[in-house]
Amino acid sequence: MERINYTKTVEVRGRYDVIVAGSGPAGICAAVAAAREGAKVALVERYGVVGGNLTAGYVGPILGMVGKGTMRDELVELLGVPQNDMIGRTGFAHDFERAKMTLAQFVNHPNIDVFLQTTVADVVKEGDTLRGVIVTAGEGTFALLGAVTVDATGDGLVSYLAGAPTEKGREDGLMQPVTLEFTISGVDEEKGVICIGDVDDVRLGDERFLDYCKRLSLEGELPERLAAVRLHPTVHKGCRQVNTTQVNGVDMTRVEQIFSADLELREQMFTLVDFFHKHIPGYEQCRVISSGTTTGVRETRRVMGDYVITAEEMAAGCRFEDVIVHRAEFIVDIHNPAGSGQAEEHIQYCDPYDLPYRCFTPKGVENLYTAGRCISGTHRAHASYRVMSICMAMGEAVGTAAAMCAAEGCTPRELDVKRLQNRLTDKGIELYG
Numbered sequence: 001m002e003r004i005n006y007t008k009t010v011e012v013r014g015r016y017d018v019i020v021a022g023s024g025p026a027g028i029c030a031a032v033a034a035a036r037e038g039a040k041v042a043l044v045e046r047y048g049v050v051g052g053n054l055t056a057g058y059v060g061p062i063l064g065m066v067g068k069g070t071m072r073d074e075l076v077e078l079l080g081v082p083q084n085d086m087i088g089r090t091g092f093a094h095d096f097e098r099a100k101m102t103l104a105q106f107v108n109h110p111n112i113d114v115f116l117q118t119t120v121a122d123v124v125k126e127g128d129t130l131r132g133v134i135v136t137a138g139e140g141t142f143a144l145l146g147a148v149t150v151d152a153t154g155d156g157l158v159s160y161l162a163g164a165p166t167e168k169g170r171e172d173g174l175m176q177p178v179t180l181e182f183t184i185s186g187v188d189e190e191k192g193v194i195c196i197g198d199v200d201d202v203r204l205g206d207e208r209f210l211d212y213c214k215r216l217s218l219e220g221e222l223p224e225r226l227a228a229v230r231l232h233p234t235v236h237k238g239c240r241q242v243n244t245t246q247v248n249g250v251d252m253t254r255v256e257q258i259f260s261a262d263l264e265l266r267e268q269m270f271t272l273v274d275f276f277h278k279h280i281p282g283y284e285q286c287r288v289i290s291s292g293t294t295t296g297v298r299e300t301r302r303v304m305g306d307y308v309i310t311a312e313e314m315a316a317g318c319r320f321e322d323v324i325v326h327r328a329e330f331i332v333d334i335h336n337p338a339g340s341g342q343a344e345e346h347i348q349y350c351d352p353y354d355l356p357y358r359c360f361t362p363k364g365v366e367n368l369y370t371a372g373r374c375i376s377g378t379h380r381a382h383a384s385y386r387v388m389s390i391c392m393a394m395g396e397a398v399g400t401a402a403a404m405c406a407a408e409g410c411t412p413r414e415l416d417v418k419r420l421q422n423r424l425t426d427k428g429i430e431l432y433g
């Protein structure tokens, strides 16, 4: 491969207590939590909208549970979703268009500078210590320096650039498939089924709906990879959120793989709609009204930290002395990396589990936290804690920690975790029991 050396002197646009890279569910909570602690925060987002998968990724419902009193409860309230518990015990549908405004209002805090359409392209390091990030925007390249940086990019990009060890996928390297979620209107509410996924037993006549789709796929009416038809309710009557398209074998950190995956997903949307017209009662008149701006990425890098949590620990409802997210709860939801449906025959349920502080401190780098789906865990563990409620609680805990480090002039590894826990419980967050 041909290489060139490239050096450039850039403007330092600002010095911050906390830099948060990425404004998904984890990043917005990290930024706001740090700002509310009095920290001066830079929130950097490559898209033109805040929210990550909550908005641009078009992902819903908000799934998973955490202990009481976290920012997750605040956001569920802000997004107006408590009344939209149409998914069952732990899932809330939200309005993507309203969320684009509400989440912008949420991060519009006097202590936060929001850098939209600004991409983290590199890191500034002195030895093992992270000093900030290099970003690119419409005006060119500049630096943001910060006492502590939170990597909430989903892809663990900041950690990777800073030299932290990362892993991807399961033993054979395959990751969960990418999916483009989309919304259809024109569904007859009287007749049109709702199907949440494999945990759902909804029937079409005498047959389980998912078995019906599988049978039709075997009869050649639908490609096999699209046979797991998930039709979620939305906040609007007569609409469904479709979480069914999928392309396997894609690594979304490899730019050369992105376009072909996105194209295939967009073609699959219309294959599905043709199938719905023909085979699903109540869906005869449905049409696509919107879809994700970006391919939905379930899994890329996991940043290895001072502790690596496993699904087995989570299933057993693990507790840790250095807990910072308590009573996290969701199934180990592995969309098959090598085919359609679930990867494992039996869905693994988890007792409410703790996430320890050490999962958020990447090995080998100082002044850096992770938050969101890129934290330190195994492939199977990630399949549970990656849901948005849990990512929000992670962001809040880590944002609070980052602000404390900046205020005290200590590194994340020097921070007294007990004091962090006290600060979180003072705010009303349930951490024990």
Ligand SMILES: Cc1cc2nc3c(=O)[nH]c(=O)nc-3n(C[C@H](O)[C@H](O)[C@H](O)COP(=O)(O)OP(=O)(O)OC[C@H]3O[C@@H](n4cnc5c(N)ncnc54)[C@H](O)[C@@H]3O)c2cc1C
Binding pocket: 021, 022, 023, 024, 025, 026, 027, 044, 045, 046, 047, 051, 052, 053, 054, 057, 059, 060, 061, 062, 063, 064, 118, 119, 120, 121, 152, 153, 154, 155, 157, 178, 179, 180, 181, 243, 295, 296, 297, 298, 371, 372, 373, 374, 386, 387, 388, 389, 391
């Ligand atoms: C198809 C699909 C369906 C899912 N279904 C559900 C579901 O029903 N319910 C649920 O709760 N969860 C679901 N999930 C999981 C959930 O959406 C994610 O795991 C969660 O959003 C992760 O949050 P995050 O904040 O870590 O990352 P993200 O939401 O991905 O946010 C990361 C943000 O960082 C930004 N970013 C990345 N790189 C850079 C950079 N270099 N510079 C600046 N900004 C950057 C991105 O643009 C993005 O805004 C689903 C995921 C997918 C893909």
